[in-house]
Amino acid sequence: MLHLKNARKRFTAGEVVNALDGVTLNITAGEFVGIIGPSGCGKSTLLYTLGLLDSVDEGEYSIDGMRVDEFSSRQRALLRNKKFGFVFQSFNLISRTTSFDNVLLPLLYSQTRGAATKVQRALEQVGVWNKRRNWPNQMSGGQQQRVAIARALVTEPEIILADEPTGNLDSKTGSEIMDLFKKIHAKGTTVVMVTHNPDLLEYATRIIEMRDGKIVSDKKVKR
Amino acid sequence: MSIFENYKTALKSLWNNRLRSFLTLLGIVIGVYAVVTLLAAAQGVQNQIGGFVEDFGPRTILVMPGESDSSGTPNFAAQAAPSTLLVDDIDYLKAHTTLIESVIDYAVFIGGLATHGDKKLTGMPVGITPGAEELFSIKIVTGRNFEQADLDKKNRFIVLSEAAADKLAVKVGETMNIGVDKFEVIGLFKIDQSLSISSAQGEMFLIPAPVANEINKSPQVNRIVVHSKTVEDVDRAITEVREALTTKHGTTDFTVMKPSEILKTVDQIINVLKYMVIGITSISLLVGGIGIMNIMLVTVAERTREIGIRKAVGATEGAILTQFLIESVLLTLIGSLIGIGLAAITSYLAAKFSPLEPAITGTTIMMAVGMGVVAGVIFGLLPAVRAARKNPVTALKYE
Numbered sequence: 001m002l003h004l005k006n007a008r009k010r011f012t013a014g015e016v017v018n019a020l021d022g023v024t025l026n027i028t029a030g031e032f033v034g035i036i037g038p039s040g041c042g043k044s045t046l047l048y049t050l051g052l053l054d055s056v057d058e059g060e061y062s063i064d065g066m067r068v069d070e071f072s073s074r075q076r077a078l079l080r081n082k083k084f085g086f087v088f089q090s091f092n093l094i095s096r097t098t099s100f101d102n103v104l105l106p107l108l109y110s111q112t113r114g115a116a117t118k119v120q121r122a123l124e125q126v127g128v129w130n131k132r133r134n135w136p137n138q139m140s141g142g143q144q145q146r147v148a149i150a151r152a153l154v155t156e157p158e159i160i161l162a163d164e165p166t167g168n169l170d171s172k173t174g175s176e177i178m179d180l181f182k183k184i185h186a187k188g189t190t191v192v193m194v195t196h197n198p199d200l201l202e203y204a205t206r207i208i209e210m211r212d213g214k215i216v217s218d219k220k221v222k223r
Numbered sequence: 224m225s226i227f228e229n230y231k232t233a234l235k236s237l238w239n240n241r242l243r244s245f246l247t248l249l250g251i252v253i254g255v256y257a258v259v260t261l262l263a264a265a266q267g268v269q270n271q272i273g274g275f276v277e278d279f280g281p282r283t284i285l286v287m288p289g290e291s292d293s294s295g296t297p298n299f300a301a302q303a304a305p306s307t308l309l310v311d312d313i314d315y316l317k318a319h320t321t322l323i324e325s326v327i328d329y330a331v332f333i334g335g336l337a338t339h340g341d342k343k344l345t346g347m348p349v350g351i352t353p354g355a356e357e358l359f360s361i362k363i364v365t366g367r368n369f370e371q372a373d374l375d376k377k378n379r380f381i382v383l384s385e386a387a388a389d390k391l392a393v394k395v396g397e398t399m400n401i402g403v404d405k406f407e408v409i410g411l412f413k414i415d416q417s418l419s420i421s422s423a424q425g426e427m428f429l430i431p432a433p434v435a436n437e438i439n440k441s442p443q444v445n446r447i448v449v450h451s452k453t454v455e456d457v458d459r460a461i462t463e464v465r466e467a468l469t470t471k472h473g474t475t476d477f478t479v480m481k482p483s484e485i486l487k488t489v490d491q492i493i494n495v496l497k498y499m500v501i502g503i504t505s506i507s508l509l510v511g512g513i514g515i516m517n518i519m520l521v522t523v524a525e526r527t528r529e530i531g532i533r534k535a536v537g538a539t540e541g542a543i544l545t546q547f548l549i550e551s552v553l554l555t556l557i558g559s560l561i562g563i564g565l566a567a568i569t570s571y572l573a574a575k576f577s578p579l580e581p582a583i584t585g586t587t588i589m590m591a592v593g594m595g596v597v598a599g600v601i602f603g604l605l606p607a608v609r610a611a612r613k614n615p616v617t618a619l620k621y622e
């Protein structure tokens with residue numbers, strides 16, 4: 001489904017960093033991919049690249065056979081809206097905006113019918129329908145992350161990309177969030193997650209380890 | 224994102240920062256207020272002038288005492304001096320011209336305080352022929368006007384404005400005095416145009432012209448009104464009148480002019496003033512616009528993370544651009560509407576408590592709204608482009 005070939009990404013602010021240093025990676029539907037590695041090794045960069053939020057300097061990227069590295073910014077945005085859902089470490093909900101409206105946001109950028117029903121279903125799925133009228137600052141971190149996951153799910157994307165989604169949560173809440181991802185995966189959604197959470201090893205079907213912008217190990221986990 | 228959602232988002236964001244939005248609006252409000260109020264005042268004056276131009280037909284020619292200066296403007300200092308025009312000038316014109324109509328009207332100014340019982344009123348008593356009232360934009364509302372017979376018989380009749388009659392507590396059929404002379408009131412009029420030549424000089428009293436000559440013990444007249452037979456001939460008729468009188472007087476100690484033309488000139492001057500008003504107030508709109516740009520830049524910077532989030536969930540650059548443009552346009556649009564509202568209130572009050580009759584036209588409103596929207600687009604564009612171009616990854620990391 002996702003084919004990244006020889007991707008290179010270099011940052012030149014200050015010292016030169018090869019955040020992606022020739023990464024080749026194929027991800028197929030239904031996988032639960034965990035990405036691990038030391039800080040600064042390029043995990044987030046890889047995730048954003050996969051989700052069309054960032055682009056590579058060199059290499060090829062195709063999604064479902066389409067050369068998306070040749071897409072215009074508009075095409076990338078539309079495909080991102082349809083295909084991916086993002087979950088971040090710092091929740092990234094819009095402040096002074098209710099949970100409901102936060103989850104509604106992706107649907108505003110796609111012509112969707114029955115948006116309200118979809119929002120309700122997404123919020124119920126992650127168990128925070130009762131918080132639909134709350135602003136982000138009126139919720140716990142765990143609840144905020146659930147709303148963020150609902151926002152990622154509301155467009156029914158094929159792939160959820162999560163960047164340390166439990167990084168700002170205590171271990172108990174973190175485990176609950178991991179359980180949620182497990183359920184989402186069980187329903188057939190592909191999950192790619194960057195994390196230090198040890199629970200990952202329990203759920204992932206594949207573990208990729210990175211170092212200095214390179215993939216140093218890529219193991220399928222048998223279940 | 225639908226336009227409706229865009230408006231909702233923009234309104235919400237403006238409301239969340241309502242004090243800041245309001246302060247930003249002020250610049251536009253003041254600019255639009257100034258332009259609309261001044262244009263309304265100018266339009267009001269033009270409307271009144273338009274009334275005069277219609278009162279004076281295109282065939283009307285006015286002869287005034289005193290030489291005109293080189294630009295053709297009558298010499299107003301000469302108005303105070305004894306008039307150089309005489310009653311027999313009228314007969315001379317009838318005999319020595321071919322292009323003007325045989326009925327020639329004239330006006331004679333006299334002095335004297337108007338009194339009725341113990342009531343007094345300073346004003347402008349004028350002796351006129353029936354056609355000369357054209358000069359004063361009046362309309363008889365009670366009683367009647369003079370007729371030729373009143374002039375022939377030198378009837379001591381007087382016609383005055385309702386306002387003057389009120390102040391003197393005099394009614395049609397009663398007698399009143401101008402100086403030592405007694406007159407019977409036969410009619411009351413109202414002045415058609417509030418800016419008419421007369422109102423600035425106080426109340427007006429009209430008496431038959433020959434009576435005025437009799438009281439003045441002089442054949443002098445102050446205005447002669449002639450009409451060319453055809454509109455096409457009006458300029459040739461002016462020349463004919465000027466040449467005839469110059470021959471008779473031996474010098475050009477008078478002015479011949481077309482009142483409608485003069486008023487048109489004034490109208491044109493006001494038009495030029497209007498453009499100046501638009502120009503000057505555009506500067507204040509420019510200042511207001513820069514204020515908007517400044518605030519929008521701050522807003523965009525503050526909401527960098529939100530922009531990152533929107534992009535992450537699939538907002539295109541176009542959608543972000545539209546969102547911020549709508550916000551700035553909404554800001555200037557609301558500012559324009561408030562400005563127009565305030566200008567409307569001011570114009571209403573001015574019409575009520577001053578001789579001005581400001582008129583806010585549809586064109587003015589459309590122009591003001593247009594200027595607001597254009598300012599919103601122009602000054603909102605740079606911030607909106609900045610928002611749209613933000614790199615989503617760095618935007619998401621923004622603190």
Ligand SMILES: Nc1ncnc2c1ncn2[C@@H]1O[C@H](COP(=O)(O)OP(=O)(O)OP(=O)(O)O)[C@@H](O)[C@H]1O
Nearest residue numbers: 011012013017019038039040041042043044045046
């Ligand atoms: N916008 C940027 N400008 C300059 N350098 C950057 C930028 N973004 C990332 N980098 C660099 O690229 C490298 C990879 O960054 P990335 O965020 O992918 O690391 P990471 O593996 O996610 O680390 P962490 O686990 O700490 O989140 C780092 O060395 C970082 O300093």
Ligand SMILES: [Mg+2]
Nearest residue numbers: 043044045163
């Ligand atoms: Mg990271």
